[in-house]
Structure formats: structure tokens, C-alpha cells
Amino acid sequence: MSKVVLITGGSSGIGKSIGEFLHHKGFTVYGTSRNPEKVLNSVFPLVTLDVRNIESIQGAVAKIIATSGRIDVVINNAGVGITGPLEEIPTSEIKNNFETNFFGPIEVMKAVLPQMREQKSGLIINVTSIAGYMGLPYRSVYSASKGALELITEALRMEVKSFGIHITNVAPGDFATNIASGRFHAPLIKGSAYEIPYGTTLKMMDEHVDSGSNPDDMAVAVYNIIQTENPKVHYKVGAFLQKFSIVLKRVLPDKIYEKMLMNHYKL
Structure with missing residues (x-):
């Protein structure tokens, strides 16, 4: 019997690549989208789900269980980017980011855990980010939301292990997807104290995404995790230097690591 997989945010980018890979491997895949009727080229079914809406989440999960009788794997992939000087990001946008990147995945997990x-079995894979391991300039909110999800996962996997349920994080680096076009950019304000450094950093961030890794690398990584009997707590997927930056943060004194980041972003 093929495993039933639910992927939030399965209509584009990393979620779509994972879904297509698993579909071709014989899994029963359900992706989600806020507007699935607008997606015409999906090789697997898409159900309506908005991670910011609890009723939407519960309805989508109930529909999948009614159709397939079970949910074996959940991939919490839906997320949004956000950039800007913290001082200039509207609080409403900060809250929206946490609703999508943090509270949304929590509600999805609450919906599928029963x-x-x-x-007496199941696997939840939370897609976080290498940015969640460190506070990055002009990505403070994104780093915070993904870092919070990392810690929630660490705690929850211990709470549910006795039920036969496994939970893990997979943190991607920069991938060539449409995340840059979909994220909230605090506008560059003429005459702002942050105008020049934020502008320089924003240009660098967009270049990193444009030259990022192939999303298929994430699909292979997720497939390998699913095939693992006892998944690790954390996985990192991306360029060597991005993954190595986590190691450096662990071993370098805080101020030296901070200086390294500031030099990288020319701050």
C-alpha cells in the first residue's frame, strides 16, 4: 500500500518539486494551495488549504482522511519570506509571517496528530531554513519564525515518540524558486537611515536565490528521510558554505561570527 503524503504549499517551488518526485515514486500525494483552481499543471491533486485558517486546515485534513483513510507523511512546506529593517517592517506583516511560517505548521500538526x-505511525517533516539557525540582518523576522519552528519540532518529537510518530526538521539554504517574488519586502525609503545598507543586502539576497540550488535536491532529501526508519532531529540541504555557516556559529565566539556576517553583507 502506497504511503499517503500531505504537502502544504504544493503548487510551486520546493513543495511542487517534492510532490512530483514522490508521485513518480508511487506515493499517494496531496498538495495544498489557497487557490487550487488556478493551478492547471499539477500531476497530483491539490486541496484547498490556507495555513492561516484553522477551519481550512481541519477541512483539508478531514477530506484527505475521508478519501484515503490515513495520512502517513506530512510535509509542512508552506511559508513566506520577509525582508527589511525591523524598525521599518509593519507589525501586521510580522504577525502575518509568523501566522504562515510558525502558527500555521503548528495547526497542521495538531490536525494530523490524532x-x-x-x-500508531506517522512522519511529520517541517521545512525550516538555514536562516533559522542565525539572526541574519534584514531577515530578522524570517530567521525568528523559522528558528521558532525548529525548536517546536525538537520539543514535539519527544512528546509524540511513544505513539510511533516521528517529527524532524529539514532546513534548506537558497534554492532557485519564486520565494523572492512572493515575499514581503519592506520598501526602500529614500533618506532612511537604512536605505543604502538594506538596498545592498536586498540585492545580494535576491542574487543568492536566483543562483540557488535545484529544488529537486530537496525532493531527494525528503524522499530519503521518508525512507529512514528513525529520522534525525535536523537535516540541512544546500550549498556547502551555507551548511558550514551553522558549524561556524557553533564553534566561533559570538562577536567573531557576527563580524563575519557583517563582512559578508558589507555592513
Whole structure:
């Protein structure tokens, strides 16, 4: 019997690549989108789900269980980017980012855990970010939301392990997707104290995404995690230097690591 997989944010980017890879491997894949009727080229079914809406999440999960009878794997992939000087990011946008990147995945997990507990099995993979391991300039909110999800995962996997449920994080680096076009950019304000340094950093961030890794690398990584009997707590996927930056943060004194980041971003 093929495993039933739910992927939030499965209509584009990393989520779409993962879904297509798993579909071709014989999994029963359900992706989600806020507007699935607008997606015409999906090789797997898309159900309506907005991670900011609890009723939407519960409805989508109930629909999948009613159709397939179970949910074996959940990939919490839906997320949005956000950039800007913290001082100039509207609080409403900060809250929206956390609703999508942090509270949304929590509600998805709450919705699927009863079914997984009944099955006495299940795997939840939370897609976080290498940016969640460090506070990055002009990406403070994004780093914070993804870092919070990393810690929630560490705690929750211990709470549900006795039920036969596994939970893990997979943190991608920069991938060539449409995340840059979809994220909230605090506008460059003429005459702002942050105009020049933020402008320089924003240009660099967009270049990193444009030259990023192939999303298929994430699909292979997720497939390998699913095939693993006892997944690790953390996985990192991306360019060597991006993954190595996490190691450096662990071993270098804080101020030296901070200086390294500031030099990298020319601050």
C-alpha cells in the first residue's frame, strides 16, 4: 500500500518539486494551495488549504482522511519570506509571517496528530531554513519564525515518540524558486537611515536565490528521510558554505561570527 503524503504549499517551488518526485515514486500525494483552481499543471491533486485558517486546515485534513483513510507523511512546506529593517517592517506583516511560517505548521500538526496516533505511525517533516539557525540582518523576522519552528519540532518529537510518530526538521539554504517574488519586502525609503545598507543586502539576497540550488535536491532529501526508519532531529540541504555557516556559529565566539556576517553583507 502506497504511503499517503500531505504537502502544504504544493503548487510551486520546493513543495511542487517534492510532490512530483514522490508521485513518480508511487506515493499517494496531496498538495495544498489557497487557490487550487488556478493551478492547471499539477500531476497530483491539490486541496484547498490556507495555513492561516484553522477551519481550512481541519477541512483539508478531514477530506484527505475521508478519501484515503490515513495520512502517513506530512510535509509542512508552506511559508513566506520577509525582508527589511525591523524598525521599518509593519507589525501586521510580522504577525502575518509568523501566522504562515510558525502558527500555521503548528495547526497542521495538531490536525494530523490524532489520526497518526490512531494509526500508531506517522512522519511529520517541517521545512525550516538555514536562516533559522542565525539572526541574519534584514531577515530578522524570517530567521525568528523559522528558528521558532525548529525548536517546536525538537520539543514535539519527544512528546509524540511513544505513539510511533516521528517529527524532524529539514532546513534548506537558497534554492532557485519564486520565494523572492512572493515575499514581503519592506520598501526602500529614500533618506532612511537604512536605505543604502538594506538596498545592498536586498540585492545580494535576491542574487543568492536566483543562483540557488535545484529544488529537486530537496525532493531527494525528503524522499530519503521518508525512507529512514528513525529520522534525525535536523537535516540541512544546500550549498556547502551555507551548511558550514551553522558549524561556524557553533564553534566561533559570538562577536567573531557576527563580524563575519557583517563582512559578508558589507555592513
